[in-house]
Amino acid sequence: MTEWHDLARLGVATLANYEPGRPIEDVAREFGFTDPDQIIKLASNENALGPSPRAVLAMRAAAGQMHLYPDGGTFALRDALARHLDLVPESILPGNGSNELIELLGHVFLGPGTSLVMADCAFVVYRLVAAMFGAQVIAVPMRQHTHHLPALAAAVRPDTRLVFVANPNNPTSTCVSPAEIDAFMARISPDVIVCFDEAYVELLPPSRQPNTLHYVREGRKVVVLRTFSKTYGLAGLRVGYAAAPPACIALLNRIRQPFNVSAMAQVAAVAALEDVEHVERTRRMVADGLAYLQREFEAMEREYVPASANFILVHVGQGRAVFESLMRLGVIVRPMDGYGLPHHVRVTVGTAAENERLVRGLREVLGTGPGRSGL
Numbered sequence: 001m002t003e004w005h006d007l008a009r010l011g012v013a014t015l016a017n018y019e020p021g022r023p024i025e026d027v028a029r030e031f032g033f034t035d036p037d038q039i040i041k042l043a044s045n046e047n048a049l050g051p052s053p054r055a056v057l058a059m060r061a062a063a064g065q066m067h068l069y070p071d072g073g074t075f076a077l078r079d080a081l082a083r084h085l086d087l088v089p090e091s092i093l094p095g096n097g098s099n100e101l102i103e104l105l106g107h108v109f110l111g112p113g114t115s116l117v118m119a120d121c122a123f124v125v126y127r128l129v130a131a132m133f134g135a136q137v138i139a140v141p142m143r144q145h146t147h148h149l150p151a152l153a154a155a156v157r158p159d160t161r162l163v164f165v166a167n168p169n170n171p172t173s174t175c176v177s178p179a180e181i182d183a184f185m186a187r188i189s190p191d192v193i194v195c196f197d198e199a200y201v202e203l204l205p206p207s208r209q210p211n212t213l214h215y216v217r218e219g220r221k222v223v224v225l226r227t228f229s230k231t232y233g234l235a236g237l238r239v240g241y242a243a244a245p246p247a248c249i250a251l252l253n254r255i256r257q258p259f260n261v262s263a264m265a266q267v268a269a270v271a272a273l274e275d276v277e278h279v280e281r282t283r284r285m286v287a288d289g290l291a292y293l294q295r296e297f298e299a300m301e302r303e304y305v306p307a308s309a310n311f312i313l314v315h316v317g318q319g320r321a322v323f324e325s326l327m328r329l330g331v332i333v334r335p336m337d338g339y340g341l342p343h344h345v346r347v348t349v350g351t352a353a354e355n356e357r358l359v360r361g362l363r364e365v366l367g368t369g370p371g372r373s374g375l
């Protein structure tokens with residue numbers, strides 16, 4: 001009899017699986033923790049302060065309306081975003097997380113005979129989407145764990161449809177400067193689509209904030225992706241958006257599902273957008289947490305990549321082994337061998353108590369007690 005595998009469309013059977021952060025309940029079951037509260041998850045760059053309180057109130061108030069289908073045109077959310085970003089609503093498309101929008105870009109622009117340019121250690125979903133649509137990936141080496149924009153521009157070929165720039169990048173937590181972006185935009189072919197993935201942009205200080213929406217307003221071939229998953233603390237809801245010239249949004253609209261963003265997510269996102277205090281609190285927590293972690297890694301004589309988002313890469317030797325050992329102590333981080341960084345783990349900035357617990361765990365696992373600096 002034919003196997004399922006043999007019935008799959010060409011290429012599907014060989015696709016790699018995305019390895020997400022281990023869920024707390026999973027780890028509790030596997031390692032025999034009786035109370036999931038004993039476990040902390042610093043693995044998926046979630047907001048340690050929780051969801052925007054305004055979003056929570058709005059969701060509670062909307063719960064009784066969940067028998068109704070969502071607004072398939074996401075009118076209120078697009079309107080709120082348009083005002084927030086100084087764009088026309090036709091320039092905005094909300095999605096089921098910004099990951100859905102990456103896939104929609106693939107649906108519209110990628111296929112056999114096309115290529116996608118990305119940094120070799122950028123967000124892995126770009127690779128997965130390229131593979132999904134049979135496009136070739138042109139992976140450009142990074143410089144000091146940072147996107148090297150001139151090299152990305154130089155790597156563009158006539159068959160290149162999309163160039164992805166994650167800024168700040170995941171998993172390296174590095175960013176490129178506004179001036180570097182302007183130089184890149186001056187140089188890159190006007191016929192290739194540049195997608196700036198700005199999942200953590202709210203965490204950057206004003207002087208590092210990119211002016212990419214300006215290119216959208218100008219009608220350049222630019223797509224800016226943002227999300228409510230990180231700074232706004234709504235990862236579980238799945239809502240993000242694309243900002244691009246209306247002609248691009250119109251194409252994406254053709255292939256999306258009619259109700260791709262749930263009613264609950266739309267309500268929460270509108271409320272979260274107004275929650276300036278939550279964003280501010282989150283910024284402060286991340287800045288304080290990063291300063292603490294970087295200090296501690298220095299005290300432990302561990303190299304790290306200077307971070308600009310709510311997570312940090314630290315050199316621990318055997319990354320996967322350290323990830324496993326930390327998990328036994330109830331601390332979930334992310335191994336990085338899948339990104340070609342087998343000696344690092346990625347740690348999400350948590351609350352002060354969580355960060356201290358991570359540091360204690362790391363010292364225990366690496367055999368560098370408090371106050372000692374052995375390697």
Ligand SMILES: *Cc1c(COP(=O)(O)O)cnc(C)c1O
Nearest residue numbers: 097098099123170199227229240
């Ligand atoms: C977390 C993340 C996303 C996306 O997330 P969604 O939850 O799908 O909105 C997108 N890009 C980068 C670089 C990320 O780190």
